[in-house]
Amino acid sequence: MRTQGSLHYWFYDIGKWLGLIATSINMALMATFLGVLAGWPLSFLAARNLSPSPTVSLVTRRLLDLLRALPDLVVALVLVMALGVGPLAGVLAIAIHTSGALGKLIAEANENAPMQAREAMIAAGAGWVTQMRFAIVPQALPNVVSYLLIRLEINVAAAAAIGFVGAGGIGQEFMAALSLGLLPDALAILVLIVGLIMAIDMISQAVRRRLSGVRA
């Protein structure tokens, strides 16, 4: 028996909700992965000093701006109409925004990489892809990793919220509870979402502190 008014009573469906929190985190991982998959290659085309031609660079940068400017919730709203309710729409919506945001940041990291290694490879007759892979990627990698971690943190919060338009995860369960008028359930889920966001915030702060070598 569950005593009415107890935490046990309030969070009666905690198993299912924690499962949905895991889904939301997985959505964020998947979206970050897909976003990097699209954004990283584009970053080489966008970098002003690396791009095969100024036109390609300009077009790619505008494309990244466009991907970045679209709010993920708006994209999810449209994708839910096309893909149906569920996490896939949320993953794709966040991935689209991520590819634009990461593409721009990585492009700047690429631009700032020292060029000596690349000049040596050009002198040795290496092709463009080889130059990028062995001269630019290793030098930009530390920046890329830190951008990736920050994005992942942002995306976990985004994945929790994106369910509000029916795009899967814990947010969708929140909306369902709200529309059924189950206010205690909705509040319990809200507490879990806020807890998730705060936990991720603290973890990423700790990771960042360790990576930057600052002891505090």
Added chain:
Amino acid sequence: MSRALSVEIERRVWRGRMIAMGVGVLSAVWFIWSAIDFGITPQRLLEAGERLLQFAGAAMPPSPGPFLEPILLALAETIAMAFLGTMAAAVIGLPLGVLAARNVLTFKPLHFAYRRVLDVFRTIPAIIWAFIFVRAVGLGPMAGWLAIAMSDFAALAKLHGEAIENVDGKAGEGIRSTGAGRVITLRYGILPASLPLYLAQVLYFFESNIRSAAILGIVGAGGIGFQLSERVRDYMWDQVAFIIILFLVIAAVLDTASRSLRRRLMRGA
């Protein structure tokens, strides 16, 4: 090169390859499992692609239909929500930020506890506040600006606290030496130096809030997002496209405007 060394190098290269392969296999398993969990099938993606093409066809040419005026009004409402929300957050954050400074609230445990309370408010995103306020005050822009104020006041307080900590203490010391009390010292010794920094942060928050205010409407908190979500649900794709393009133009204008404003402010400083 000695034989032992080359064997050692070969072993390390081999081990590196094994680790890379292990990570690769694990990520592949994770990816496939997630794809199944999320219900991603080629057929579903194809169907969705077809539907998206239909939507895109229906969206051409983008037009506001007979609703140009309500849409523009909603846009103005969004900007007003962002303005009011940022101003409210700035007014609340100013005194709370004074308390957040380590050199003002000198009792360490209290300072620590106070900062953690601000952290709690800071981490809750505006869209969750929007939900709560839509329930509390009903649909409309009121819920929107309250949500923005709630999600930003703590962040602004924290930034103001940090600005005060970084103010050069000499002016304050001088005023103290004339026998002035704490309030007078704060007013004439510290705030004149911290307020310009605070104002710059508030401006920056205002800009980013115009963007986030556009989203809050999707959960019912008024403005352009509300118009957008209604039209998506009614399949009025030409109007959806019009609103999205309008939003993109506004975002681009904001970007350029704030960049040039910031450049001018920096030159003035």
